[in-house]
Amino acid sequence: MSKRLVNVLFHGTGCYVPSVCWCDSKTFIAVPELLRRRRAMAVIIREFVDGDMSRVLQLLNEQRRGSHEFVPFAEERLLSLMREGRLKIFVAEESHETLGTAAYHDGHWGEEVEWVAVCNVPDGKAVEDALVLEVEKHVKKGKVFTTVDEGSPLVSNWISRGYRPEGGLYQMVADLDGVKPLPQVAKSFIIRSLRKGEENEFVSVVNAGFGWERLKSGEVQRWKVEAPYFSEDWVHVAECDGRIVSAVVAKQDVEYNRSFKGSRGYLGPAATLPDCRGRKLASALTRRAMNFLFEKGMSSAALYTQEQNVASVALLQKLGFHVGHHWKFMWKNLLT
Numbered sequence: 001m002s003k004r005l006v007n008v009l010f011h012g013t014g015c016y017v018p019s020v021c022w023c024d025s026k027t028f029i030a031v032p033e034l035l036r037r038r039r040a041m042a043v044i045i046r047e048f049v050d051g052d053m054s055r056v057l058q059l060l061n062e063q064r065r066g067s068h069e070f071v072p073f074a075e076e077r078l079l080s081l082m083r084e085g086r087l088k089i090f091v092a093e094e095s096h097e098t099l100g101t102a103a104y105h106d107g108h109w110g111e112e113v114e115w116v117a118v119c120n121v122p123d124g125k126a127v128e129d130a131l132v133l134e135v136e137k138h139v140k141k142g143k144v145f146t147t148v149d150e151g152s153p154l155v156s157n158w159i160s161r162g163y164r165p166e167g168g169l170y171q172m173v174a175d176l177d178g179v180k181p182l183p184q185v186a187k188s189f190i191i192r193s194l195r196k197g198e199e200n201e202f203v204s205v206v207n208a209g210f211g212w213e214r215l216k217s218g219e220v221q222r223w224k225v226e227a228p229y230f231s232e233d234w235v236h237v238a239e240c241d242g243r244i245v246s247a248v249v250a251k252q253d254v255e256y257n258r259s260f261k262g263s264r265g266y267l268g269p270a271a272t273l274p275d276c277r278g279r280k281l282a283s284a285l286t287r288r289a290m291n292f293l294f295e296k297g298m299s300s301a302a303l304y305t306q307e308q309n310v311a312s313v314a315l316l317q318k319l320g321f322h323v324g325h326h327w328k329f330m331w332k333n334l335l336t
């Protein structure tokens with residue numbers, strides 16, 4: 001377990017020596033809010049251990065309650081992300097009392113401060129700042145981000161830590177109220193479902209469309225294992241001259257449906273090879289996927305796309321999607 005001692009010393013006179021000291025790195029962090037406190041305090045920032053689980057879940061769930069489509073964090077979800085090596089959790093404690101938690105996550109959009117949650121203490125912002133600094137030490141590629149609700153007062157906290165708003169994420173939602181005609185595509189394209197044996201080609205098309213490894217090989221197989229309902233039929237593709245050139249995946253929005261007793265479908269990923277764009281392929285496949293979800297009994301469909309993805313947002317709006325929620329990305333460049 002790695003421990004960082006955050007050593008805050010106050011003198012009765014009101015003047016003080018460095019407020020917070022990270023013992024291992026000898027980095028001093030000014031935490032002016034703590035000046036107001038007239039007692040000595042030692043906050044330790046350390047890595048998560050098994051015994052922290054219930055308190056971390058409590059802090060997180062208290063903080064997130066009321067957020068958009070809030071689903072309580074569950075132990076199994078955190079453990080599986082930690083096992084995959086994508087999540088590192090940190091804890092701030094004082095005199096064996098857990099004050100807060102933060103997490104580093106290496107996800108789809110980059111390296112992220114996944115959360116910072118501190119209990120209601122007078123110097124809570126200083127403890128949050130110390131936790132965020134700990135997460136930043138684990139960033140490998142020099143750039144880190146976090147997400148906040150668009151318009152949230154928390155934006156100013158992140159700006160004070162050197163983060164800047166840049167882009168964001170839309171949840172796009174559409175009602176499904178019938179089977180609608182597909183946008184017309186040229187006769188050279190065949191619109192159909194994926195066939196068994198085409199999984200690798202499908203993964204390559206998606207990754208070539210995104211320009212980075214959006215899906216790992218064997219992903220379709222994993223989806224089948226995770227969700228017994230899932231089969232190749234749920235993957236909608238366009239074929240031209242014997243090769244797949246565009247794809248849109250439909251699924252059930254299992255977590256939402258379980259938590260909110262809904263019947264919502266989920267779409268994504270969607271991608272068209274660069275040389276076949278602008279021919280209505282993604283539009284036709286998205287409509288086909290929406291019709292498919294409707295026929296499976298779903299009453300709405302949701303997906304996530306970046307606000308700066310103008311092609312995706314325009315296409316979705318034409319098909320009846322609207323913004324269900326908007327998160328801003330707050331980015332910090334750690335190399336400057």
Ligand SMILES: CC(C)(COP(=O)(O)OP(=O)(O)OC[C@H]1O[C@@H](n2cnc3c(N)ncnc32)[C@H](O)[C@@H]1OP(=O)(O)O)[C@@H](O)C(=O)NCCC(=O)NCCS
Binds near residue numbers: 270272281
């Ligand atoms: C987004 C993407 C799937 C669109 O695929 P596509 O097959 O070219 O899409 P379509 O031809 O059906 O586009 C239809 C509509 O989208 C919009 N659109 C498409 N490309 C656009 C662009 N470059 N700029 C602005 N709008 C665009 C237009 O409104 C267009 O309608 P129009 O033809 O009447 O003008 C494709 O650009 C892609 O693979 N991008 C990379 C992966 C990605 O971002 N996936 C979506 C994230 S969830």
